Amino acid sequence: MEQIVVPKKHNLRRNLTILLVAALIIGSARFAGFSIVGTLSGILRGGRLLGRMFLSPAWSYAPRVVDPLVETIRMSVVGTFIGALVAFPVAVLAAENFIRKPLISRPLRFILNIFRTIPAMVLASLFVAVFGTGAFSGVLALAIFTFGLISKLTFESIEAIDYGQVEALMSLGANQINVLRYAIVPQILPQFLSYTLYGFEVNVRAAAVLGYVGAGGIGQVFEQNLSFRRFDRVGVIIILTFFVVLAIDFVSSAIRRRLV
Amino acid sequence: MEHTGPISVEKPFDIYRTLYRIVNYGGLIAIILWGFAGIEYKGIMQTARGTVEALLRGFVRPDVAYLTTMTIDGLPYAVLETIAIAVAGTFTSGILAIPFALLASQNIVGPHVSKVGKFIVTAIRSFPELILALIFISIVGPGAPAGVLALGIHSIGMLGKLFSESIESMDMGVKEALESCGASPFEVLFRAVIPQVSPELISYTLYRFEINMRAAATLGLVGAGGIGAPLIFAIRTRVWPRAAIIVIVLVVTVTVIDAVSGRIRKRLV
Incomplete structure (x- = not known):
């Protein structure tokens, strides 16, 4: 079976924009001391704390x-x-x-x-x-x-x-x-x-x-x-x-x- | 025809209409009075006048030296940190919002599942970001990462709702065409759904970024990094020239980012 290939325009401005945005996001993440591992463990540990809040609230x-x-x-x-x-x-x-x-x-x-x-x-x-x-x-x-x-x-x-x-x-x-x-x-x-x-x-x-x-x-x-x-x-x-x-x-x- | 005096329009008297109005306006007035009755007014503090004067003096002569302090304790660092928290938080939520949006879209998962998805998204949206920030502060400690986590989770609520609305209003023809060619669900997602809605998605994400800039400034007040931390410190220690320069820089930064982001959004959609 033949694969359909859509030719893509390679335009310089678009690629530069993507590069710039990526650099901004990565730079921001590093600057804010943010990492994917940290996020995941943060969310998991946050879940445990949420459990303490909502599983047995002091009614x-x-x-x-x-x-x-x-x-x-x-x-x-x-x-x-x-x-x-x-x-x-x-x-x-x-x-x-x-x-x-x-x-x-x-x-x-x-x-x-x-x-x-x-x-x-x-x-x-x-x-x-x-x-x-x-x-x-x-x-x-x-x-x-x-x-x-x-x-x-x-x-x-x-x-x-x-x-x-x-x-x-x-x-x-x-x-x-x-x-x-x-x-x-x-x-x-x-x-x-x-x-x-x-x-x-x-x-x-x-x-x-x-x-x-x-x-x-x-x-x-x-x-x-x-x-x-x-x-x-x-x-x-x-x-x-x-x-x-x-x-x-x-x-x-x-x-x-x-x-x- | 000569007409002097006020313009008047004759209206027939309608007893139901009048009663309806009395109930509505009366109820409104009652609610407002009830509100006022509960606000304890302790009288303006003796020191208030002096504080206001000191505050205004601070705004007249703000601490400009703080603006040019290029160390980690300076204002430029705090501004950069605020922007970084907003960017990283918005990006995280922009990515995380896509699966939630798909789950909430009627034309992707069907009417029953989408109701569940919509409820989850609404629940996330109603959970205040400040409380999220406090929760994350007690987990990862005070600082910028707690702020990023709070914004990243909270913004899923709004972005998920907006994303799912634009997915629901997309042209289904492309999706059906790909499905009839035997494309897998992933191919349909990346070749039909995402390309069609991506300008709107980016526009909404930028809009959320504008909101998150203000939120990032607020989060520092409770210790989640950014410009709010030196601000609350300056207010508590009553160093008004410093508090003034921080508020001024905050207003300027938010205004500039709103203008730039708004211009990009206009070109996108």
């Missing part, structure tokens, strides 16, 4: 996990609410098709980009240093993080609206407030709410670990038990957090599907 510890978990959800609710509240007017100002003042929108976009590049954990560690440990610092970090996320998504939505409605209102002599109220808000409100819910989902996940740097919620309890190497309790915390996050994701994405 009697569960009642003491409830309060911090509730605090985590509360932190996410408040953080999302504050972030979304500030994000809306800022998104309107940052959109280039409505206000049309580059002097406002350009610097705003620049600042928003900076906010979005700072991870929530870094914000939380800064706030813990300034305001002390506790949920308040966590809420502030979540609010700023959500603000960056939602305002970017929202100003992109505003720029993508059907502009005919705006023009129709303007031709009737409506002022900018009326245009905003009757042409822009109705068009983007479902998307904005959907982004807010998405931000809430992200925040619940983030809030669950913020406590590790002292910013309140379940992460603080997690950190204490981990430092005492109480892996059976850590297992309980992880399992309960996992199901809370999953339940919130489920409800929130069900609402989001109905919104948009």
